[in-house]
Amino acid sequence: MGGFVAAALAFPTALFSFALVVVVGYWLVMLLGGLGFDALHGGHGVGHHPGHVGHGGNAGNVGHAGHAGHGAGGHHGTADAAHGGSGSHHHGGVLDRLGLGGVPVTVAVSLLVAVAWFVSLAGTVLTSGAPARGGVFAVALVAAWLGTRAVVRPLSRLFPEDRPATRGDFVGRVCVIRTGRVTAGFGQAEVTAEDGSTATVQVRTTEEAPGLTVGRTALIFDYDAERELFLVAPFDPSPPGI
Incomplete structure (x- = not known):
């Protein structure tokens, strides 16, 4: 156990270990928020309050309210929103260029961190010395990109892109x-x-x-x-x- 902790806190694994802690913490919070609050409140989670209908009075505005993507609390939607100028939350500019688009950014980043951490941990155990550890860091980054890209492609079918209104x-x-x-x-x-x-x-x-x-x-x-x-x-x- 001591050897595992030492490897996890050694370079370059330590860089990904801290990132992995953040990722695991994020998904635990999401899990508890999705399950724990529903159980405590008898199945009624946060965000189930009915919205108000918004009305736009200008020719350039089309006001929506009460549903996702269409404004909230009766505020008017702008012309940019009506034309879908923001794009889908499934994509991040850098991740798209890396071929990792098609899934929520949190999923892509979580996979990158997990793969990089595993590869760097294995490399840290098998190598010693700064030059070798520097090579492990580079290999971990490349392996994380290739591995995540391979997983994201079939996984993107589960996250169809929302067409903007x-x-x-x-x-x-x-x-x-x-x-x-x-x-x-x-x-x-x-x-x-x-x-x-x-x-x-x-x-x-x-x-x-x-x-x-x-x-x-x-x-x-x-x-x-x-x-x-x-x-x-x-x-x-x-x-x-x-």
């Missing part, structure tokens, strides 16, 4: 008019996204549509990217004969 997703959906009327120059409507969140968007008609008044339903059939608004037409969702 865009304004174009609203095309083809039914909305409810929220202004007194909708014309070619003015109008707002409320539309429900695929995830169940709602947004108030700017809408226009291509011609005068007297039937599009507050509370009526309309079909979003196009998006005008230049003016950042949606084109709608009267739509009755009720089946014929009702």
Whole structure:
């Protein structure tokens, strides 16, 4: 046991040992947070509070709330969010360039640290002297990259990339008019996204549509990217004969 501790605290293993402690601590906290709190609170974990519906009043804004990725607490989503400018949390810039993308950053980093620690520990036990230990450090880094890359590729299938929401997703959906009327120059409507969140968007008609008044339903059939608004037409969702 003493030999193991000595090897774990010797160069270069010590560099990865401290990183491994952080990684193990992180996953223990995640495990306890996911299991312990659910058991203590009768299955109700943190973050299960219902959100509030956000409404955006500007043409450049599409406000979502109450669901992941769409804002929170009724704050308005920005145009950048509507176009998905942030990208997925599955990817880190450096990790992508190393061929380690496709999984959460925490998973990739944990694998890198674990493989590097194991290889450096084995090399530390089998070698002695600064030059040899320096070679072990280099080998551990390369082995960690190759090993993690080999594991990440099949593992990435379990973490499909989330496609960011865009304004174009609203095309083809039914909305409810929220202004007194909708014309070619003015109008707002409320539309429900695929995830169940709602947004108030700017809408226009291509011609005068007297039937599009507050509370009526309309079909979003196009998006005008230049003016950042949606084109709608009267739509009755009720089946014929009702």
